[in-house]
Each structure stands twice: as C-alpha cells, then as structure tokens.
Amino acid sequence: MEANESGFEITQQQGAWVIRMWWPTGPITGGPQRITVEAAEGAATRDVARGISTTVLRRLDLAAAMKLAETAPELQQGMEEVTAKVEEAGSSAGLLLANEGVSEPYLATLAATYKTMADLGAPAPVPWLARLIGRRPETVKDHLKRARREGYLTTVAGKAGGDLTEKATQVLAAFTESGDGRN
Structure with missing residues (x-):
C-alpha cells in the first residue's frame, strides 16, 4: 500500500x-x-x-x-473529517427534522440532509439521520422512500444518495424565505 x-x-x-x-x-x-x-x-x-x-x-x-x-491510516483521518462534516450537516437540519411532522418542508429537508451525508461519503447515512432526529432507522427509511415517491429526491441505483429535484429546491427556498426554517 x-x-x-x-x-x-x-x-x-x-x-x-x-x-x-x-x-x-x-x-x-x-x-x-x-x-x-x-x-x-x-x-x-x-x-x-x-x-x-x-x-x-x-x-x-x-x-x-x-x-x-x-x-490505511489515511482512511482513518478521512473518516474523522467526514464524521465531523456529516455531524455538522446533520445537526443544522436535526432540530427542524426532530420537531416537524411529515410535511413538505420535512421531506425536502430530510432529502437534502440525506443527499449531503451520502455525498460526503458517510457510511450508512440512514442510522446517522435517525440518531440526529430521534427517530427509528426504519421510520427514516420509510420517509426517504416517501420523499422519492413524492418527487423530492431521485434514486441512484445501488448507492445511497440521489439528487434533489426542482420540487425539493422550491420547497426549501420557500420554507427558508418564510422564516420557518431554522437555518
């Protein structure tokens, strides 16, 4: 090596x-x-x-x-960096997701946070998300399926993640502009 x-x-x-x-x-x-x-x-x-x-x-x-x-030692250093970035990305959305019902803003924020975690290379983003928002991994997985079904997140075959759709981007923008967002 x-x-x-x-x-x-x-x-x-x-x-x-x-x-x-x-x-x-x-x-x-x-x-x-x-x-x-x-x-x-x-x-x-x-x-x-x-x-x-x-x-x-x-x-x-x-x-x-x-x-x-x-x-590889490089992997350990990289994992520490990814963990910090994922925690940061998740905690900014965690408060909203933990206190929000399954609404449009919730699904769009969940999709965006999941995408960010996957893009950062987080191993198994669903359990991380579940821990951050205080819900069971099975529940988060079901909500992500719903987010895909309702058009907030695309699918990437065989991998975690996806792309945010225009619908998700519009919901997030409207939610943030309305002052309801906690960002």
Missing part, C-alpha cells in the same frame, strides 16, 4: 502484470476510482506481447484490496 498526496494505492501482481488500484483519501465507499495495469518489471516479453487477458482481470482481487485499503 502506497500513499500519495490525494489518496492511496494498492498493488497486486497477476502473472506478467502489475495492477494498481487507487482510492482518494477518505472513507472507502466502494471499489477503487482508478485501476492501471502495466507490465511487471522483468516480465517475459512473450507474456507482455500477448497483452492483458481476461484471465488477468478476473483474478483481480477487489475484495482483498478493499479490506487492505480500509486499514
């Missing part, structure tokens, strides 16, 4: 090839953001001449690389 100024890299060798996987500094929320495959130093010319085979790519062990990446 090698660290550089903006992230860290894990290297694996498969036959005549060196595979480098790079993650940015911060929480590991999925696979690497960059993979490079290069001929290994001293690799047999005949193996390199054949090029990278699908066998080399199938043997790439992403699960082991991710486990190793999770132990």
Whole structure:
C-alpha cells in the first residue's frame, strides 16, 4: 500500500502484470476510482506481447484490496473529517427534522440532509439521520422512500444518495424565505 498526496494505492501482481488500484483519501465507499495495469518489471516479453487477458482481470482481487485499503491510516483521518462534516450537516437540519411532522418542508429537508451525508461519503447515512432526529432507522427509511415517491429526491441505483429535484429546491427556498426554517 502506497500513499500519495490525494489518496492511496494498492498493488497486486497477476502473472506478467502489475495492477494498481487507487482510492482518494477518505472513507472507502466502494471499489477503487482508478485501476492501471502495466507490465511487471522483468516480465517475459512473450507474456507482455500477448497483452492483458481476461484471465488477468478476473483474478483481480477487489475484495482483498478493499479490506487492505480500509486499514490505511489515511482512511482513518478521512473518516474523522467526514464524521465531523456529516455531524455538522446533520445537526443544522436535526432540530427542524426532530420537531416537524411529515410535511413538505420535512421531506425536502430530510432529502437534502440525506443527499449531503451520502455525498460526503458517510457510511450508512440512514442510522446517522435517525440518531440526529430521534427517530427509528426504519421510520427514516420509510420517509426517504416517501420523499422519492413524492418527487423530492431521485434514486441512484445501488448507492445511497440521489439528487434533489426542482420540487425539493422550491420547497426549501420557500420554507427558508418564510422564516420557518431554522437555518
């Protein structure tokens, strides 16, 4: 494992090839953001001449690389920073969400806070949100589904988060301008 100024890299060798996987500094929320495959130093010319085979790519062990990446000291520092940012983002909306019924402003604020947490790389944003607003994770999950159904938040396949819709942006703007917002 090698660290550089903006992230860290894990290297694996498969036959005549060196595979480098790079993650940015911060929480590991999925696979690497960059993979490079290069001929290994001293690799047999005949193996390199054949090029990278699908066998080399199938043997790439992403699960082991991710486990190793999770132990990186850079990750711990990044997690502390993300935790602080998520807590800050959540606490600004937490008071409103804790005291508000399931209204338009609640759904729009919940969607915006959830999106912010996911964008910051918060692992499992739903339990964090639930803790911040004093509701059960199942309840928050149901409210997020409702926010999606009612058009406040889009879906991102297979990942936490989404994008705020125009409807959510308008509700948040009207709520803030009316003076009801606690921001």
